[in-house]
Amino acid sequence: MKKPTIAISWNSSCGGCDESIIDIEERILDIAQKVEFVFWPCAMDFKYSDIKNLPDADIAVSLINGAIQNSDQERTVKLLREKSKIIVAFGSCACFGGIPSLANLTTSAKIFVQSFFKSPTVHNEEDIVPLSECTEGHYSLTLPEIHKTVSTLDMVIEVDYYLPGCPPTAKMVAGVIERILDGDLPEKGNVLAPEKVLCASCNRNATKPDNIKINEIKRIHEVIADPELCFLAQGILCLGPATRDGCDYPCIKGNMPCTGCMGPVTGADQGAKMIGTLGGILCAENEKETESLLSSLVDPAGAFYRYSTGASLLGRKREEG
Amino acid sequence: MSPDFKPRIIAFLCNWCSYEGADRAGGQKLPYSATVKLIRVMCSGRVDPQFIFDAFRKGADGVMVLGCHPGDCHYRNGNMNAMRRMVLIKKMLKTFGIHPDRVKLDWVAASESRRFQQVVNDMADRILKLGPLSLKGCVKEVVEL
Numbered sequence: 001m002k003k004p005t006i007a008i009s010w011n012s013s014c015g016g017c018d019e020s021i022i023d024i025e026e027r028i029l030d031i032a033q034k035v036e037f038v039f040w041p042c043a044m045d046f047k048y049s050d051i052k053n054l055p056d057a058d059i060a061v062s063l064i065n066g067a068i069q070n071s072d073q074e075r076t077v078k079l080l081r082e083k084s085k086i087i088v089a090f091g092s093c094a095c096f097g098g099i100p101s102l103a104n105l106t107t108s109a110k111i112f113v114q115s116f117f118k119s120p121t122v123h124n125e126e127d128i129v130p131l132s133e134c135t136e137g138h139y140s141l142t143l144p145e146i147h148k149t150v151s152t153l154d155m156v157i158e159v160d161y162y163l164p165g166c167p168p169t170a171k172m173v174a175g176v177i178e179r180i181l182d183g184d185l186p187e188k189g190n191v192l193a194p195e196k197v198l199c200a201s202c203n204r205n206a207t208k209p210d211n212i213k214i215n216e217i218k219r220i221h222e223v224i225a226d227p228e229l230c231f232l233a234q235g236i237l238c239l240g241p242a243t244r245d246g247c248d249y250p251c252i253k254g255n256m257p258c259t260g261c262m263g264p265v266t267g268a269d270q271g272a273k274m275i276g277t278l279g280g281i282l283c284a285e286n287e288k289e290t291e292s293l294l295s296s297l298v299d300p301a302g303a304f305y306r307y308s309t310g311a312s313l314l315g316r317k318r319e320e321g
Numbered sequence: 322m323s324p325d326f327k328p329r330i331i332a333f334l335c336n337w338c339s340y341e342g343a344d345r346a347g348g349q350k351l352p353y354s355a356t357v358k359l360i361r362v363m364c365s366g367r368v369d370p371q372f373i374f375d376a377f378r379k380g381a382d383g384v385m386v387l388g389c390h391p392g393d394c395h396y397r398n399g400n401m402n403a404m405r406r407m408v409l410i411k412k413m414l415k416t417f418g419i420h421p422d423r424v425k426l427d428w429v430a431a432s433e434s435r436r437f438q439q440v441v442n443d444m445a446d447r448i449l450k451l452g453p454l455s456l457k458g459c460v461k462e463v464v465e466l
């Protein structure tokens with residue numbers, strides 16, 4: 001019998017998601033015996049045409065990581081959608097835009113200026129900017145066009161399952177691949193992780209007072225954190241209340257607060273939920289006090305939407321006051 | 322701004338004070354801007370910031386939260402939670418390039434029908450000046466350089 005085929009693809013991402021698949025260690029060998037890889041640009045040499053030549057819906061599952069930010073990524077994921085039975089948005093960039101979607105808080109034109117002219121590591125005497133098309137002798141050369149807005153995968157193609165995490169832990173990855181091979185999958189559209197927030201299973205939950213009150217927002221690098229007390233109770237920003245459970249809280253165990261990499265639970269907007277939490281625990285009785293308490297929170301969007309700007313209800317930055 | 326811009330403003334009113342105030346304004350036939358649509362909630366503290374973002378997402382040009390005056394909240398400190406959240410919301414809106422005046426928190430007591438009329442009409446004027454918001458969100462467009 002023909003082995004089920006699997007494709008792994010990346011878009012705007014750091015490579016960590018591909019790495020997390022390799023991180024499942026010897027289990028990947030078991031898996032490699034059961035499946036056949038037909039596409040994995042990060043690890044093996046396949047071409048776009050290899051996929052194009054397949055019949056429709058031939059690939060059992062495509063694990064797609066990264067946000068969508070240019071025309072080439074869009075073309076590849078659309079092709080994978082045609083050729084795959086199941087599409088998994090793999091990792092928080094594919095699910096919610098991830099770190100690359102922080103670009104939605106500025107403009108692509110500004111990013112170009114920064115990257116090609118202003119960045120201190122750039123030396124561009126001839127003012128060369130990449131064009132999407134140019135002619136060199138007899139050849140017409142093309143480059144992908146960059147999108148104005150960084151999108152989540154499901155804004156571009158239909159997604160069947162979501163596996164969040166930055167990156168998803170090896171345990172989550174191995175679990176999901178096994179579930180897919182066993183055909184043990186929930187209804188389409190589901191997130192393959194628990195539908196509750198991190199605080200629910202965090203080992204510091206027991207030390208969280210019923211009524212947290214904080215009169216200072218401390219940044220983790222400015223303090224020596226207590227290794228047992230709930231971070232929020234210490235006045236250290238922790239995104240546990242606005243973040244999905246399922247990672248086994250490695251950060252908390254390492255005495256670092258959660259920065260929210262699993263993204264929000266279904267239907268929630270991570271930034272809005274974190275505003276809700278923080279608004280309830282600050283010791284401030286009027287706007288002035290609140291503002292001064294929040295002065296150390298210099299970048300609320302970067303702090304609350306670090307991994308989910310692309311999915312924010314507020315959309316992308318526009319120009320207004 | 323197009324001359325036929327009709328703002329869409331959503332106002333969340335706490336059941337115990339502000340909604341009573343609005344009701345009284347109605348009883349007294351005090352006219353107020355028809356651009357403001359009222360939604361009754363139990364307390365201003367019940368207004369999850371997501372309700373506000375969602376309203377913008379679904380086409381609101383402005384969102385108000387009206388509650389009991391400080392010290393008068395029927396759940397003791399719901400209105401203070403609303404106040405602190407509103408400061409954060411304004412900060413967040415700014416980073417997305419949305420004018421912070423598109424949200425407004427204010428206090429209206431059950432007896433203050435005229436105050437209700439005033440704050441609502443002021444908001445309607447402000448939003449009329451700011452123009453439509455139309456959050457399109459993440460529609461991808463190709464950059465022309």
Ligand code: SF4
Pocket residue numbers: 198199202203204205208229230231232233238239240241252257258
């Ligand atoms: S706020 Fe952070 S440290 Fe506290 S219980 Fe939640 S996840 Fe754990």
Ligand code: SF4
Pocket residue numbers: 166198243244247248249250251252257258259260261262263
């Ligand atoms: S604790 Fe938070 S930041 Fe750390 S892995 Fe879990 S979800 Fe991600």
Ligand code: FES
Pocket residue numbers: 335336337338339363364365366387388389393394395396397399400
């Ligand atoms: S009951 Fe009116 S604001 Fe809380």
